[in-house]
Each structure stands twice: as structure tokens, then as C-alpha cells.
Amino acid sequence: MSLNNQSKLGGRQPMSLLEDQLRISGFGEVALGYTEEQAIAEAKRCLQCKKPLCQQGCPVNIDIKDFIGLIAEGKFSEACEKIKEKNSLPAVCGRVCPQEEQCEIKCIVGIKGEAVAIGRLERFVADHVMSMEREKVDCAIQAGKKVAVVGSGPAGLACASELAKLCYDVTMYEAFHEPGGVLMYGIPQFRLPKEIVKEEVEFLRQIGVKIECNVIIGKTLTIDDLFAMGFEAVFLGTGAGLPYFLGIEGENLNGVYSANEFLTRVNLMRAYKFPEYRTPVHVGNRVAVVGAGNVAMDAARTAKRLGAEVHIIYRRSEEEMPARKEEIEHAKEEEIQFQTLSNPLRLIGDDKGYVTGIVCEKMELGEPDSSGRRRPQPIPNSEFTIDIDTLVVAVGQGPNPIVTQATPELQVNKWGNIIVDEQTGATSIPGVYAGGDVVTGAATVIKAMGAGKIAAVGIHDYLIAKE
Amino acid sequence: MFKVLRKKVLSDTGNDRVVLLDIEAPLVAKKHQPGHFIMLRIDEKGERIPLTIADTNLETGAVTIIAQEVGITSKQLGRLEAGDYILDFVGPLGQAAHYPEHKHVVCIGGGLGVAPLYPEVKHLHEIDSHVTTIIGARTKEILILEEEMRKHSHQFYVATDDGSYGTKGFVTTVLQQMIDDQQPVDLVIAIGPIPMMKAVANLTRQYNIKTLVSLNSLMVDGTGMCGACRVTVGGETKFTCIDGPEFDGHLVDFDEQMRRLNMYKDKEKSALALEGCGGVGRCH
Ligand SMILES: Cc1cc2nc3c(=O)[nH]c(=O)nc-3n(C[C@H](O)[C@H](O)[C@H](O)COP(=O)(O)OP(=O)(O)OC[C@H]3O[C@@H](n4cnc5c(N)ncnc54)[C@H](O)[C@@H]3O)c2cc1C
Ligand SMILES: Cc1cc2nc3c(=O)[nH]c(=O)nc-3n(C[C@H](O)[C@H](O)[C@H](O)COP(=O)(O)OP(=O)(O)OC[C@H]3O[C@@H](n4cnc5c(N)ncnc54)[C@H](O)[C@@H]3O)c2cc1C
Ligand code: SF4
Ligand code: SF4
Ligand code: FES
Numbered sequence: 001m002s003l004n005n006q007s008k009l010g011g012r013q014p015m016s017l018l019e020d021q022l023r024i025s026g027f028g029e030v031a032l033g034y035t036e037e038q039a040i041a042e043a044k045r046c047l048q049c050k051k052p053l054c055q056q057g058c059p060v061n062i063d064i065k066d067f068i069g070l071i072a073e074g075k076f077s078e079a080c081e082k083i084k085e086k087n088s089l090p091a092v093c094g095r096v097c098p099q100e101e102q103c104e105i106k107c108i109v110g111i112k113g114e115a116v117a118i119g120r121l122e123r124f125v126a127d128h129v130m131s132m133e134r135e136k137v138d139c140a141i142q143a144g145k146k147v148a149v150v151g152s153g154p155a156g157l158a159c160a161s162e163l164a165k166l167c168y169d170v171t172m173y174e175a176f177h178e179p180g181g182v183l184m185y186g187i188p189q190f191r192l193p194k195e196i197v198k199e200e201v202e203f204l205r206q207i208g209v210k211i212e213c214n215v216i217i218g219k220t221l222t223i224d225d226l227f228a229m230g231f232e233a234v235f236l237g238t239g240a241g242l243p244y245f246l247g248i249e250g251e252n253l254n255g256v257y258s259a260n261e262f263l264t265r266v267n268l269m270r271a272y273k274f275p276e277y278r279t280p281v282h283v284g285n286r287v288a289v290v291g292a293g294n295v296a297m298d299a300a301r302t303a304k305r306l307g308a309e310v311h312i313i314y315r316r317s318e319e320e321m322p323a324r325k326e327e328i329e330h331a332k333e334e335e336i337q338f339q340t341l342s343n344p345l346r347l348i349g350d351d352k353g354y355v356t357g358i359v360c361e362k363m364e365l366g367e368p369d370s371s372g373r374r375r376p377q378p379i380p381n382s383e384f385t386i387d388i389d390t391l392v393v394a395v396g397q398g399p400n401p402i403v404t405q406a407t408p409e410l411q412v413n414k415w416g417n418i419i420v421d422e423q424t425g426a427t428s429i430p431g432v433y434a435g436g437d438v439v440t441g442a443a444t445v446i447k448a449m450g451a452g453k454i455a456a457v458g459i460h461d462y463l464i465a466k467e
Numbered sequence: 468m469f470k471v472l473r474k475k476v477l478s479d480t481g482n483d484r485v486v487l488l489d490i491e492a493p494l495v496a497k498k499h500q501p502g503h504f505i506m507l508r509i510d511e512k513g514e515r516i517p518l519t520i521a522d523t524n525l526e527t528g529a530v531t532i533i534a535q536e537v538g539i540t541s542k543q544l545g546r547l548e549a550g551d552y553i554l555d556f557v558g559p560l561g562q563a564a565h566y567p568e569h570k571h572v573v574c575i576g577g578g579l580g581v582a583p584l585y586p587e588v589k590h591l592h593e594i595d596s597h598v599t600t601i602i603g604a605r606t607k608e609i610l611i612l613e614e615e616m617r618k619h620s621h622q623f624y625v626a627t628d629d630g631s632y633g634t635k636g637f638v639t640t641v642l643q644q645m646i647d648d649q650q651p652v653d654l655v656i657a658i659g660p661i662p663m664m665k666a667v668a669n670l671t672r673q674y675n676i677k678t679l680v681s682l683n684s685l686m687v688d689g690t691g692m693c694g695a696c697r698v699t700v701g702g703e704t705k706f707t708c709i710d711g712p713e714f715d716g717h718l719v720d721f722d723e724q725m726r727r728l729n730m731y732k733d734k735e736k737s738a739l740a741l742e743g744c745g746g747v748g749r750c751h
Contacts, residue, residue, distance in 0.1 A: 177508055177554070219559060402709070
């Protein structure tokens, strides 16, 4: 075990990481978490501010100051209760939240030194309490009203859990054979162990949420069917599942994957255990990943673990990479090669139709564009080719069209995202609410959860008013 | 869990076993329209595979699927018996087919394409189209659903490669004959192996006869989430699972589709070998 982030005097407690070599030979979790002593020491770095700015940075408004105070006193269960008042998935968020641009960026300690490691502390309490008895929801006055939640990603999970705590009779419908959404099929095992997601889902079952997998709303059942079945409100948390491609020549060659397909084959279908698990994946010796967001890093680090030499191809420079800094660092430690300022032009294949190379051109950065990032421009006559066996395209995704196509009354914007009232999550159809990536486009776990909670309150108010 | 209500072996010539299963899935049965398919996964370690819905029974909630045993999952499916369960079964998926009424439609099925063709023939017959069905097979023994097809067709032809039954030759031999005989054809629907669909499309293109083909791309989710099922149609990339599986046969890039279907051939063979089948399929 190595202590990678060496602490400076007064710096934050380092988190142990799996050694590089152990890492790339398996799918074990990379970041190993704090010990009790480390957690208490880290919690003591918090100044317990009168006006805790950190809380403003958290999309679900966790009482960060209070939960950290409880950790400092060694009251881990109480700390967990405190977090759970606002966030039902701390073990997940503590691991995958982009803390450095949400809660931690606001932390006062961060101005002069390193911010308090809020995410790591959140993860610590969640992991610590995970094995202990969970809270029981006591629904003496069973409201009995039925609400349907569509999609079991973070938005759906958060909405269902809030509604169950308000004593609604909640049924969650999921198209895939396992609940969890991106947490299950997208984010890899080495960053978010699937056991954690399963445990969270199990907890929902314990508080009375019924979970029906293998049901596609818009196909197996329509929204009208749900109302006819006695559901009084519906929440849509169907995510941003439709992968974008580059639109360049040769993109339908064998060995060219969307990140969604590549990660689903490996994570959900466990192709890394082929042929014991029956779903195959084609990797080869050299893999290129186009894009530089979290999804691209996950795809690259997954390909590395399947034994390939991996290149990340990105149009802009490292500074503009949208992935979390920590993920970029991990990717580098795992010897993933970065081809920045490189723009893919076309793919080359062999006579059997398999991809063999990607032709790119070099770019340079020009004036800042509307997003404030400097716009990349091609350098003339700078074409070069990288030999590859597999290409993974990770350039974003749009909302899945199945529900909206089957429900023409549902208002969407020009990208197909469902339009909602931000205060309540209400859509253009009375009783139908939505939130998460299907509304905002691909965003973050905690934002999707926040939207799920807002909609749960929206639904509650709607059902009370209806009476 | 989804219960197997009935199992029937439709043809068995060693490698070419074709089995029919009724699976209890009342919600899927209720929403089924011709052209739809399902995705299933037999057990925890299984692959998700797509199969066309061949028939439904609203009273028993049964969804009929017909599978040719070509690889590990379809062989495993063939070993199931009534009373067994499969883990996952989801649908109906894909765009429903919309066909003209009171027109002459020639339905062409080759090999296993006969199974997915059956609900379409039945549906066309119900909406009073004039239905001509042409079934192709290598040899007489592997012909399936002949009686059912005959019952719902106004004209019915069989073509076998070896001449053991019906016309000797390919389905296109029969179609060419119909065209030569000046029989007016409004629409051709062709479902079968890629080379067959390509040959039919090449023939009808010359006579400007609208032709629909149903593609059997590789799939993972079947809901538009992954793009495994990409196909080029008229120069544009489409997803077979949400845009299809039926497309204009004159616009499909069949060669690309053929290459994509072969993507995991080596891996599939090694998986089968590990199962002890040695890839020849006599493992029952
Ligand atoms: C590879 C990857 C890595 C990521 N890394 C991070 C990270 O480190 N940190 C972070 O904060 N965010 C990360 N994200 C983004 C984050 O995962 C998403 O923003 C979040 O999951 C969105 O949640 P959601 O509930 O809106 O949708 P999803 O998680 O997409 O869930 C939607 C669910 O709905 C189901 N569904 C869709 N249509 C239907 C239907 N018609 N009927 C029934 N069910 C349906 C889907 O199968 C799916 O299970 C990552 C995303 C990916 C893909
Ligand atoms: C919309 C749709 C509808 C379908 N309907 C039916 C149906 O009604 N009945 C039926 O038997 N099959 C149907 N198929 C094909 C079926 O999905 C495949 O036969 C099945 O996935 C093979 O799985 P396997 O594990 O048994 O074989 P694998 O081990 O995956 O493959 C074995 C061999 O079959 C070939 N193969 C693999 N997948 C396909 C495919 N999709 N099409 C053709 N050859 C393939 C491989 O190249 C290999 O040589 C359909 C496919 C689609 C997309
Ligand atoms: S949920 Fe995310 S943003 Fe909120 S406190 Fe936890 S790590 Fe920070
Ligand atoms: S801003 Fe930092 S120091 Fe202040 S309460 Fe929040 S975590 Fe503690
Ligand atoms: S099968 Fe995944 S998009 Fe069609």
C-alpha cells in the first residue's frame, strides 16, 4: 500500500491508494478510504465556521459542519444520521462527487491550504455505518397513495427514498435487469464497488419500495397505463443514455464502441470475466479513447485493466479537460497516455472490417469561445495516425427518446431534454415529474439526486393539494 | 423470473435445431405488434440476446419466441423445458411495422427469418392484404412453420437449395418468376440471412419495388443506450433497436452489417468450446 498524497504540515489526511501494479491487474477499488484515526484527525481540521460556506456548495445542502463535528467526537453513527437527513447515498457521493468543485472549493481552510476532505469523511461514515443496523421508517399513518418512479439511477433512487419516507406506496420501474442506472452500468467497479450500490438498493426495498426491473416505460407500460393502474403521480428519472458519435468516416468499423457500450459490457455484463460470463468484449493491444470527461477516464482505465496500452485523444489541452482532477491523476499513474490537442479525422480498417488506426490532426488553442475555453484550431498538414485495435468514443450523450416518443404531450427542448419547473420538477403533464440527466443533460450523481428530492417534495405537495 | 409455459422442437437436423418457447410475460404480450422483439437473459452469467416475438396469447399471457441454436445462449435456451424459468425478459422493443391494407405483399423468409416473418404474414392476412409467401431453406427437413404460413397466405411457395421440396433454387428464383409473369407486387418484405436479403433487395431495386428488410444486428440493451446495433441506412447511421429493426432494403449497407455480425466470432467459438460443445452443438 502506498500513501500517494503525502501530507504537508497542516495538510489533509492522505488516503491510501491501491498500488499501481495491483490496480491495473484487477478491478479492485483504487481509493481505500480513511481509518478511524485518520477520519478523526481530518475532522479536527474543520474550523466549525459560524457561517459554513461549504454547505452552500453542496447541491443537496448537507449540514457538513455538523457531521464533521460529530466525527471529531467519534460519534460516527450520529454523523451518518446527520448526512442522511439530506443525502440518502453518502457511500456513493463520498466516492464520486466532484467535491473539489462543489463543497470543498468553498471550504474556508482551502483558501490558505488544503480544504477539509469533506468527500472522504462522508465516505468514511457511510462505509463505517454500512454494516450496522439502518434506520427503519415508521409509517404508522400509511398514506397508501401509489407513486411510480421510472428509472433507478441516482435521481430515481433519491426520489423513491424520499417518497417512501413520506409513506407513499412507491414502485420503481427499471428497463435494465439490475437497478442503479449509471452507478451500475457506467461507473466502474474500481471506483464504485457494485456491492455499495446493491446495498443502497436493498435499503430502499427494506423501507418498502417495490422494484420492478425489465420494464420499459413507453414500451412495456405507458405513462397512461401507470395512471390507469392507480398511480397518482409519476417521476421520470430516465437519464441521458443515448450515446453521441463523432460522425467521422469509419465509425461503424468493428472495434469501435460508444463508452456506454464498452462500459456496459464490462461493468454490467461483466465481460472482464468472459467466458464465465457470456458477454464478450473486443479490446486488443492498443485502445484509444476519444474525449476527456469522467466517462472517458473510466473507459480508459477500464481498457487498461483489460490489458491494453491506452491513449486518450482530446481536442483541447489538459487544462480544459472536464474530468475530475483526481481521475486524471489516477489515469496518469496507471500510465494512460494523453494525446492532447489532437482531433480525430477518420478511422482506418482492415479487409475484415476491424478498426486498425485513427487519423488525427494536431490542434492549437485560439481565442476563448462562448464557454470561456480557448477554441482549438487545426494546424495545417499536421496529420498523424495512431495504430489501434479498439476505439471508445466518449464525447457525451443525449436523453433516451423512448419515453418522450411514446408520450408526445410531454414537452421537451430542442435536444430532447424534458422541460420542468425547477422549483417542483413538474413537467407539462399534471402529475408527471422529472429530474436528473433527462432534464439537465449529462451532469453529476449528486445533482441528479438533488433533482429527485425536489421532485419528491413537488409530488407530495401536488398530492396534498389534490385532496 | 419468467416461466417457460411450453417448449416444442420445430426442426432437428443436428446442427440446425430450431426450438419454440412460450414464455409467460403478460405485459409484453399485451403490447406486442408485428415487428417487435424482446431481449432475454437466461441466468446471472448470461448474455442479453434479441429474439423476435413470433406470436402472443392474451389469455395465457404467453409470448412465443422461436430460436435457432447457433451459439451458446440459443443452445442454452434450447435445453429449457416447460416449467423452467429464465431470469430476464423485456419488451416489446423496436418500431412496430405499419403495412398497407388491400395490397399485394410478397413475404420472403429464409432460414430462421421464417419465424419473425410469421407474425407479419398473419397480420397482413388479417388486414386483408393479398399475401404471397415464399419460404427458402437449404433442404426440406429444416423447413419450419409451413402449415401456419400456408394458412395465412393466399399464395405459398417453397424454394430449397437442393430441390428436395418446392422449387429448386433460391427465394429470388421464385420472386423473379412472379415478376416475369407480370404479377403486380406492391411491397416485398424479406427477413433472413444477410446474403438473402441483399439478393432480394438487388432484384427488386431493378423493378423499383419497395422492399423492407428486418435486421438482426448484435445488441446489448435493445433500448438505444449503447449503439452496438448501428447500421448504415441511406448513408446515415441508425440504431436497429430503436429505429428498426425494419428498414428500406434498397438503402441498407448489407456488407457492413455482415461484418458487424461477425465481430465476436472467435470469442463465441471459444466460449462454446469451453462449454464442451466443441462448436458443433451436439451437447444436449
Ligand atoms: C461512465 C460515467 C462516469 C461518471 N462519473 C461520474 C462521477 O465520477 N461523478 C459524478 O457525480 N457523476 C458521474 N457521472 C454522471 C452521473 O452518473 C449521472 O449524472 C447520473 O447517474 C444521472 O442520474 P440519473 O438518475 O438522472 O440517470 P441514470 O443514472 O442514467 O439512470 C437512468 C435509469 O433509467 C433507466 N431508464 C431509462 N429509460 C427508461 C425507461 N423508459 N423505462 C424504465 N427505465 C428507464 C435506465 O436504464 C437507467 O437505469 C458519470 C457518468 C458516466 C456515464
Ligand atoms: C431484432 C432481432 C430479432 C431476432 N430474432 C430472432 C429470432 O426470432 N430467432 C432467432 O433464432 N434469432 C433471432 N435473432 C438473432 C439472435 O439474436 C441471435 O441468433 C442470437 O443472439 C445468438 O446468440 P448465441 O449466444 O446463441 O450465439 P453467439 O454465440 O452469439 O453466435 C453464434 C453464431 O451466430 C452468429 N450470430 C450472432 N448473433 C447473430 C445475429 N444477431 N444474427 C445472426 N447471426 C448471429 C455469430 O456470428 C456466430 O457465428 C434476432 C436478432 C435481432 C437483432
Ligand atoms: S454530497 Fe457531494 S457535494 Fe455534498 S457534501 Fe457530500 S461530497 Fe460534498
Ligand atoms: S467551510 Fe471548511 S472549515 Fe468551515 S465548516 Fe465547512 S468544512 Fe469546516
Ligand atoms: S442495442 Fe444498444 S443501442 Fe441498440
